[in-house]
Each structure stands twice: as C-alpha cells, then as structure tokens.
Amino acid sequence: MVLALSGCSNVSGLGFPEGVSSINDISLSLWQGAWIAGGVVGVITLVLILWPAVFHRAKASKGEFPKQTQYNVPVEIVYTVIPFIIIAVMFYFTAVKQNEIIEESPTVTREITVNAIQWSWQFGYPEAGEKAIVTGTPEKAPTLVVPVGERVRYTITASDVVHGFWIPAFMIQIQNLPGVTNNLEFTANKIGEYPGRCNILCGRSHAQMLFTLKVVSQADYEQYLETLKASTA
Ligand SMILES: [Cu+2]
Incomplete structure (x- = not known):
C-alpha cells in the first residue's frame, strides 16, 4: 500500500x-x-x-x-x-x-441552481436571468456547464421526491430534498466532461436520470450565459 x-x-x-x-x-x-x-x-x-x-x-x-x-x-x-x-x-x-x-464563502458571485425532477435535472443560471433554465428529460440528458477555476454556489432542490446530485469524479454527492434547500460550493479545476447521475432510487426512470458536467474556460462560460440570455429573452 x-x-x-x-x-x-x-x-x-x-x-x-x-x-x-x-x-x-x-x-x-x-x-x-x-x-x-x-x-x-x-x-x-x-x-x-x-x-x-x-x-x-x-x-x-x-x-x-x-x-x-x-x-x-x-x-x-x-x-x-x-x-x-x-x-x-x-x-x-x-x-x-x-x-x-x-463551508460557505461570503464572496461567491457565481450561482447555479440544481433542481431534480422525476426523472431529470433542471439547471438554472440566475446570472443569465430568471428564465435561463435548462431542463433535461430521461431521453435527452442535460448538460451542466460550469466555469473552470471559479467557486460556484449550487442551490440544490427537488420538485417531487428525494433525488441525489452526484458527480462521481468530483467526489461530490448531496441530496435534493423536496421542501428543503441545500447549498454546496465547489470549484471545478480541470476543463473536460464528466458524467453525473442521480444516486437515490427515485422511481421508474431513475436509471435515466443522467447529466453531463461540462467544465469550460471562463470566457466560454460567459459566452454560454450570453447564449442562454438570448434564447430565453
Ligand atoms: Cu432521481
């Protein structure tokens, strides 16, 4: 060893x-x-x-x-x-x-919302406006885009039952609880794509509750926010 x-x-x-x-x-x-x-x-x-x-x-x-x-x-x-x-x-x-x-840092400016639904994810980007929410389906897993090297506060909620927000490579899992708001902060350190999953058995299509975490450069992230802003305005 x-x-x-x-x-x-x-x-x-x-x-x-x-x-x-x-x-x-x-x-x-x-x-x-x-x-x-x-x-x-x-x-x-x-x-x-x-x-x-x-x-x-x-x-x-x-x-x-x-x-x-x-x-x-x-x-x-x-x-x-x-x-x-x-x-x-x-x-x-x-x-x-x-x-x-x-631990929560008072200086975090980036915020992403992670809402779990039966059976997919809704990723919201408040910086790009209230309506900038990307909703996946069991057939079409959504992508969570995050900036590299920046601490982001994730607001973790659920619409229906208990789900689990899990990014295996990041050693992160936190439960999405209906009626409760959980917070988690972390920094993604390497550009790339990582698989994400729901890790609480949440019903029939639990196994399809997947997402891709895409870590992009800060410039690409700003661009992504702009695209979201334009498409939801
Ligand atoms: Cu689930």
Missing part, C-alpha cells in the same frame, strides 16, 4: 482522480486514510483467523478438547474498546472534512 501510494498517482487516488475539484482536494486524504485503516484492520483480522486455524487445530486423534475461555472480562473490554476507537477516529476525520466541504 505504501509503495502504491508513493509510486503512481492513478493508484494513489484509489479510484478517484486528484485535483479535479476543490472537494477532491479536501476528500482524497480521507478516502485514502479510510482504505489504509480498512487494510490494517483487514490484515489483523485475517491473522487472527488464520493463526488459531493453523496453530490451534483440534488434535482429533488425541481426543483433546480445547481449553474453554468464556467470560474473559479483559478480552471483552479490549474487543469493545478497540472498535469504538476505530469508529471514533473515522468519525472525527469525516466530521472535520465534511465541515470543510459544506
């Missing part, structure tokens, strides 16, 4: 790309740490299973019965306390990272 982490950046992301969004920058170490913790616990557990299985096999031919050690209070305390410590450490780091992720 250490060799893999130090050697190759694709391997070190353990399935996630690095530096793609401001949230990757925050979450990646948590993701790596969780895998390392899981690996350590897994190896210790494997040894604890194999060691008695190999070295403390019942010697059937001699008819020996192993020594019974139930109600061993110190052992019971140890196997209660150790998992508690593992959970507490993981909870602590998760809470720290989560607080960083949901």
